[in-house]
Amino acid sequence: MSAEPVELTYRDAMREAMRDALRADERVFLMGEDVGRYGGCFAVSLGLLEEFGPERIRDTPLSESAFVGAGIGAALAGMRPIVEIMTVNFSLLALDQIMNNAATLLHMSGGQCNVPLVIRMTTGAGRQVAAQHSHSLEGWFAHIPGLRILVPATVEDARRMLAPALEDPDPVLIFEHAGLYNTTGRVAMGSDPFDITRAAVRRPGTDVTLLTYGGMLPVTLAAAERLAAEGTDAEVVDLRTLRPLDDETIIGAVRRTHRAVVIDEAWRSGSIAAEVSARIMEQAFYDLDAPVERVCGAEVPMPYAKHLEEAALPSVDAVVAAVNRTRARV
Amino acid sequence: MSDVANREDALALLREMVRVRRFEERCVELYSAARIRGFVHLYIGEEAVAVGVLAALTDDDDVVATYRDHGHALVRGVPATAIMAEMYGVQEGCSRGRGGSMHLFDVGHRFYGGNAIVAGGLPVAVGLALARKMQGRGGVVACFFGEGAMAEGEFHECMNLAALWSLPVLFCCENNLYAMGTALARSESETDLVLKATSYEMPAWPVDGMDVVTVRDATRRAVESIRAGGGPHFLELRTFRFRAHSMYDPERYRERAEVEEWKLRDPIATFVERFAFTADDLEELERTVADEVDAAVAFAEAGTPEPVEDLTRFVTSELGRT
Numbered sequence: 001m002s003a004e005p006v007e008l009t010y011r012d013a014m015r016e017a018m019r020d021a022l023r024a025d026e027r028v029f030l031m032g033e034d035v036g037r038y039g040g041c042f043a044v045s046l047g048l049l050e051e052f053g054p055e056r057i058r059d060t061p062l063s064e065s066a067f068v069g070a071g072i073g074a075a076l077a078g079m080r081p082i083v084e085i086m087t088v089n090f091s092l093l094a095l096d097q098i099m100n101n102a103a104t105l106l107h108m109s110g111g112q113c114n115v116p117l118v119i120r121m122t123t124g125a126g127r128q129v130a131a132q133h134s135h136s137l138e139g140w141f142a143h144i145p146g147l148r149i150l151v152p153a154t155v156e157d158a159r160r161m162l163a164p165a166l167e168d169p170d171p172v173l174i175f176e177h178a179g180l181y182n183t184t185g186r187v188a189m190g191s192d193p194f195d196i197t198r199a200a201v202r203r204p205g206t207d208v209t210l211l212t213y214g215g216m217l218p219v220t221l222a223a224a225e226r227l228a229a230e231g232t233d234a235e236v237v238d239l240r241t242l243r244p245l246d247d248e249t250i251i252g253a254v255r256r257t258h259r260a261v262v263i264d265e266a267w268r269s270g271s272i273a274a275e276v277s278a279r280i281m282e283q284a285f286y287d288l289d290a291p292v293e294r295v296c297g298a299e300v301p302m303p304y305a306k307h308l309e310e311a312a313l314p315s316v317d318a319v320v321a322a323v324n325r326t327r328a329r330v
Numbered sequence: 331m332s333d334v335a336n337r338e339d340a341l342a343l344l345r346e347m348v349r350v351r352r353f354e355e356r357c358v359e360l361y362s363a364a365r366i367r368g369f370v371h372l373y374i375g376e377e378a379v380a381v382g383v384l385a386a387l388t389d390d391d392d393v394v395a396t397y398r399d400h401g402h403a404l405v406r407g408v409p410a411t412a413i414m415a416e417m418y419g420v421q422e423g424c425s426r427g428r429g430g431s432m433h434l435f436d437v438g439h440r441f442y443g444g445n446a447i448v449a450g451g452l453p454v455a456v457g458l459a460l461a462r463k464m465q466g467r468g469g470v471v472a473c474f475f476g477e478g479a480m481a482e483g484e485f486h487e488c489m490n491l492a493a494l495w496s497l498p499v500l501f502c503c504e505n506n507l508y509a510m511g512t513a514l515a516r517s518e519s520e521t522d523l524v525l526k527a528t529s530y531e532m533p534a535w536p537v538d539g540m541d542v543v544t545v546r547d548a549t550r551r552a553v554e555s556i557r558a559g560g561g562p563h564f565l566e567l568r569t570f571r572f573r574a575h576s577m578y579d580p581e582r583y584r585e586r587a588e589v590e591e592w593k594l595r596d597p598i599a600t601f602v603e604r605f606a607f608t609a610d611d612l613e614e615l616e617r618t619v620a621d622e623v624d625a626a627v628a629f630a631e632a633g634t635p636e637p638v639e640d641l642t643r644f645v646t647s648e649l650g651r652t
């Protein structure tokens with residue numbers, strides 16, 4: 001891909017990232033349910049089978065535990081597998097392998113067995129697919145030492161995160177929000193290094209810091225625009241990496257604005273929003289002019305009905321209201 | 331092929347079984363003396379399985395074991411010193427004291443661990459085999475598990491995937507009749523384990539797991555077929571655990587008489603009887619094994635605990651470090 005900016009969808013960006021990786025390194029292969037002939041449940045891998053063949057674009061049976069574990073074994077033996085899990089809810093069928101092997105083998109073997117594996121999966125709500133296809137469980141995975149958790153929220157991140165993830169000697173999970181696949185952006189593949197350890201400031205601002213990730217970034221940016229029209233200059237930080245969290249960027253932002261609102265599509269209790277809030281309290285308590293606010297998904301299995309699903313998700317209105325609450329405090 | 335090649339061959343097989351037996355007997359003493367803690371699962375009674383199977387592999391093949399893994403590690407060539415040090419939880423252990431009895435690792439010997447999640451090692455074995463196939467490396471991945479694992483979903487997923495992709499996996503089911511305390515007939519609707527395997531279009535056969543020569547022969551046959559491109563094979567190795575499941579297990583689930591009956595088929599005693607080794611042979615063998623175990627204990631006793639400052643090492647890889 002040229003260094004000139006190119007217009008891409010988020011879906012195209014993930015596909016081009018995989019295509020680059022497959023071309024650059026014989027050890028890389030993709031496996032998962034319907035990644036080949038079907039072209040991927042979300043058409044992310046469409047066309048890759050034709051270019052790379054069935055050995056490297058492997059359709060698997062519906063056996064999440066077996067094919068995720070097979071990715072672990074293949075990684076131990078020198079391959080660089082990309083394993084696609086259709087949705088985050090299905091990843092629970094492979095949780096044993098992710099937690100008990102991928103995240104654990106290195107430590108348990110005293111440093112012998114690192115697992116250079118990338119697992120990609122779809123996450124998030126907004127498509128009326130109800131309570132077994134809509135959740136945001138990336139925060140659960142971010143609880144586990146030994147994993148790196150990446151959440152591309154922009155087309156550029158979708159295009160550029162995979163290569164460094166594949167270079168990581170340890171397991172990396174990439175969560176792709178289903179609601180982002182059709183978003184578009186202009187991406188240049190410059191030769192500048194791409195840092196997967198840092199959060200990104202998506203919008204500068206001075207009055208309050210909005211911290212979010214993944215599918216909530218567009219909602220948060222929209223809220224920031226509305227707030228700007230109302231006279232509040234909000235900074236937006238995209239966490240991008242949920243494990244390890246980039247404390248420096250998070251705390252630095254809060255020290256500048258003295259107010260923070262965390263926006264998280266996942267359930268509030270025990271969430272990434274809770275973790276971010278706790279870290280701000282631990283590291284920047286005396287910089288705060290108001291308590292940290294959280295805007296999270298309602299604590300309910302995701303309902304099918306459109307109006308109920310919308311009510312369960314953080315909205316622009318809810319973000320604006322939370323910001324106004326922190327602004328009202330002196 | 332149905333017997334030992336010569337006296338040296340027979341002695342070598344016996345030596346491996348005795349190494350495992352004496353090592354574990356010492357582990358029991360050390361556990362009672364509180365030198366070893368945690369869970370310790372003894373292989374006593376099942377030695378012919380690991381010795382027979384591993385004798386049919388080469389150094390280039392891979393091994394994945396379970397939490398009952400001392401025997402497999404020892405026979406595979408992981409030094410007794412490093413295994414005992416691991417049980418002591420010192421950094422000279424084969425997993426630097428991070429794994430303990432259930433998680434012996436030695437990548438240099440292609441020993442990919444003691445896995446303590448029942449059936450959790452099978453997907454990893456399938457992946458090791460997938461890499462071998464994709465890399466055109468040949469070789470076999472021997473994956474051990476108990477019959478209890480056959481009730482797990484991961485077992486069935488892995489049998490299907492390995493057969494579907496014709497991967498070089500040797501599935502070694504150590505059927506000791508009890509999944510911890512649950513008898514086979516109380517955990518399986520179909521107790522013919524070979525039938526389960528063949529339903530995945532996989533060659534499978536039962537093996538007398540109390541006879542080391544029979545085990546080695548069966549494994550040679552399976553491995554030869556796998557190396558020739560025959561895809562995965564399944565062996566049901568019929569054996570019995572003489573001791574408790576773990577160190578303190580009141581064994582309420584089985585009759586004393588059943589244990590005694592199986593002990594008549596002790597793989598070591600029956601082998602000694604069959605090959606009429608000389609008293610000198612046996613004495614020499616026992617003496618060298620005792621020396622090895624003594625040396626392992628001395629090594630572990632002299633081991634050094636890893637500094638607490640290193641607690642969080644090996645959570646992620648240390649680039650640039652070895």
